[in-house]
Amino acid sequence: MPLARLEQQIAAQLAELEKTGTAKGRESIFTAVKPAREGHGPRFLLEGEGEREFIRMNSNSYLGLSLRPELLQAEERTAHAFGVGPGAVRFISGTTDPHVRLERALAEFHGREAAQLMGAAYTAVMGALVSLSTPETVLISDELNHNCIVNGMKLAPSKARKVYPHLDVLKLEAALAESAGAQGAIVITDGVFSMRGDHAPLDRIARICEKFDARFPRGVVFLVDDSHGVGGFGPTGRGTEEVTGGRADILIGTLGKAFGVNGGYIVCSAPVVSFLREKNPLYIYSNPIAAGEAAAALQSLQVLRGDAGAQLLAHLREMTQRFRDGLLELGFETIAGQHPVVPLLVRDTDKTRSLVAFLRKNGVLATGLNHPVVPKGEQLIRFQVNADHTAADIDEVLGVLSRFR
Numbered sequence: 001m002p003l004a005r006l007e008q009q010i011a012a013q014l015a016e017l018e019k020t021g022t023a024k025g026r027e028s029i030f031t032a033v034k035p036a037r038e039g040h041g042p043r044f045l046l047e048g049e050g051e052r053e054f055i056r057m058n059s060n061s062y063l064g065l066s067l068r069p070e071l072l073q074a075e076e077r078t079a080h081a082f083g084v085g086p087g088a089v090r091f092i093s094g095t096t097d098p099h100v101r102l103e104r105a106l107a108e109f110h111g112r113e114a115a116q117l118m119g120a121a122y123t124a125v126m127g128a129l130v131s132l133s134t135p136e137t138v139l140i141s142d143e144l145n146h147n148c149i150v151n152g153m154k155l156a157p158s159k160a161r162k163v164y165p166h167l168d169v170l171k172l173e174a175a176l177a178e179s180a181g182a183q184g185a186i187v188i189t190d191g192v193f194s195m196r197g198d199h200a201p202l203d204r205i206a207r208i209c210e211k212f213d214a215r216f217p218r219g220v221v222f223l224v225d226d227s228h229g230v231g232g233f234g235p236t237g238r239g240t241e242e243v244t245g246g247r248a249d250i251l252i253g254t255l256g257k258a259f260g261v262n263g264g265y266i267v268c269s270a271p272v273v274s275f276l277r278e279k280n281p282l283y284i285y286s287n288p289i290a291a292g293e294a295a296a297a298l299q300s301l302q303v304l305r306g307d308a309g310a311q312l313l314a315h316l317r318e319m320t321q322r323f324r325d326g327l328l329e330l331g332f333e334t335i336a337g338q339h340p341v342v343p344l345l346v347r348d349t350d351k352t353r354s355l356v357a358f359l360r361k362n363g364v365l366a367t368g369l370n371h372p373v374v375p376k377g378e379q380l381i382r383f384q385v386n387a388d389h390t391a392a393d394i395d396e397v398l399g400v401l402s403r404f405r
């Protein structure tokens with residue numbers, strides 16, 4: 001019984017998660033998606049719930065692109081041409097024409113020289129941190145950064161890691177000042193913070209990085225993971241950079257949220273991308289997304305750059321505002337912002353759980369976030385508006401919330 005003692009230990013850990021109400025619990029299984037009809041967006045069927053229909057307020061697909069015919073057709077056509085899987089990592093024989101065209105299009109979309117496609121934004125962040133830091137590089141990070149940054153910092157060879165309070169740029173500046181003398185520094189932040197829908201002041205952080213750049217032989221590199229920003233945030237969907245006017249040296253995004261597909265990417269200068277193709281282990285030794293997925297993502301970019309994209313973004317902004325205004329009218333507390341992640345602050349674990357259950361019982365899927373995912377006292381329900389939602393959908397969700405006691 002080689003696993004017996006391990007199983008005993010992990011059973012105790014699982015029981016503790018259940019006891020403290022912090023277990024993720026059983027995953028909901030979607031069995032069908034019913035297309036939009038009669039003024040309503042798509043509805044979702046779940047295993048064990050029969051024909052009961054749910055509004056999905058917990059999807060990252062902010063533009064509702066993943067079922068769009070252009071994307072489906074592009075993916076199918078390309079899968080017929082190249083197969084459904086890449087067959088090898090990029091440098092062996094896994095690079096296809098859609099991969100390369102998508103890299104060019106992403107670089108162009110973000111106004112950069114080059115892009116590196118990755119299997120996921122999670123590995124994009126980790127790969128960049130591991131490859132671009134040395135043992136003498138100081139890593140400086142916002143305390144609420146995503147788990148991929150936290151783990152990327154652990155995996156990186158750096159000996160010095162500093163964490164500043166959420167959005168506290170003065171503390172970030174102090175951390176850089178006291179690090180002068182190190183070989184280099186990498187300042188890392190999420191663009192949009194996925195739990196709260198607030199965003200980092202990239203303009204101010206970029207200026208601070210510039211101010212300290214000359215004090216480090218390898219410079220101060222500003223790295224932003226804007227997975228929740230790219231595609232769905234900002235007047236043209238260029239994310240937190242567009243909203244704040246600040247620019248990252250290295251920008252990381254996902255194709256698996258607003259773009260509606262799957263995969264991640266890094267955009268920056270051509271020399272850094274060339275270096276990453278040689279040195280980033282999570283790129284070199286791991287398969288890329290399928291050619292069909294790359295073709296679908298190319299279509300996403302095309303939609304986004306056209307009139308349809310502008311309309312989707314405008315509708316998303318309108319629905320987000322409607323939902324925010326509605327929450328406030330009902331007397332709920334939220335966090336100021338313009339992003340389609342709209343938190344409802346509950347500030348209590350039991351109440352968060354019962355409100356999530358009440359929503360589900362009434363056909364609304366939303367995510368409750370408890371400690372340790374969010375700090376104690378900031379327990380919340382994360383609602384995510386997307387461009388599939390209609391005014392009637394938003395009003396239906398608000399109607400359910402208004403009945404909660």
Ligand SMILES: Cc1ncc(COP(=O)(O)O)c(C=O)c1O
Pocket residue numbers: 119120121122123146148190194225226227228254255256263264
């Ligand atoms: C800030 C941030 N970075 C990275 C990721 C991971 O993205 P992917 O699914 O492409 O790995 C997420 C997803 O939740 C995220 O919120």
